[in-house]
Amino acid sequence: MQSYTRHQLKQDKFATFVSKEMQLATQNRRTIITVVAIVAIALVIGFGAVAYLNAQDEKASVALGTAMRTYTAPLRAPEAAAPPDIKTFTSSKERGQAAVKQFSQVAADFPNTRNGKFAKYMTGLAAIDAGDTKVAEQNLAEAASFRDKDLSSLAKFALASLYRNSNRDADVIRLFKELIDTDAPSVPKTTAEFELASFYETKQQPAEAAKLYQQIQKDEQELHKADKAAPGTPPGAPKSAIEDLAANKLEQLKQSQAKTGLN
DSSP states (O other): OHHHHHHHHHHHHHHHHHHHHHHHHHHHHHHHHHHHHHHHHHHHHHHHHHHHHHHHHHHHHHHHHHHHHHHTOOBOOTTSOOOSSSOOBSSHHHHHHHHHHHHHHHHHHOTTSHHHHHHHHHHHHHHHHHTOHHHHHHHHHHHHTSSOHHHHHHHHHHHHHHHHHTTOHHHHHHHHHHHHHHOOSSSOHHHHHHHHHHHHHHTTOHHHHHHHHHHHHHHHHHHHHHHHTSTTOOTTOOOOHHHHHHHHHHHHHHHHHHHHHHO
């Protein structure tokens, strides 16, 4: 009887162990199945979202193309008859107003697409042509806040030009300095430096302009130092076009200051 009891106890312990392991396995399996299901759902949603965005971007592209054709439509004399097969306008203001409506519609209909965001930037440019600086500033400022570095930089560059025409000097300087720091492919650092230097010149700040031209020269010299040191490069290799332009600008500044001093 005692032997049987010990044997039975061993069986009971084994059965209990197996039962617990089965429960754990079942629980783990349920957890794994749940996780896999969640991942699968996320993937389906993700693929669906990508497909939706792609479809939306294609629609936005078509609408943007229509708006661009309006923005670049030829102008005709007010007294001239409109051609039957070509969209034309009698003034850049009229054309700009028509383009603003179309670009803003694309931006509103497709706000999450790249083409929709580009339409926001184009709304600002078209508004400048239309003479509506308020709408231009609103749209360009929004486009300037986009994560897309290239699009944001283009918007900042246009915004700086808008502010330059309205004598908002502090904003012009701020935007060009931001563009210099960003150094985006759409608006390279050197482009922003030349524009800011030119702005300083118009504001009778030659010392600030000279600093920028000197910095451009220095950066170009560093950039091409390795090229000039390469085997086979003749001594006194010519300067890069950018370095040469900066040198010419510096020389013009010196001559202008010399004339001012004589007067």
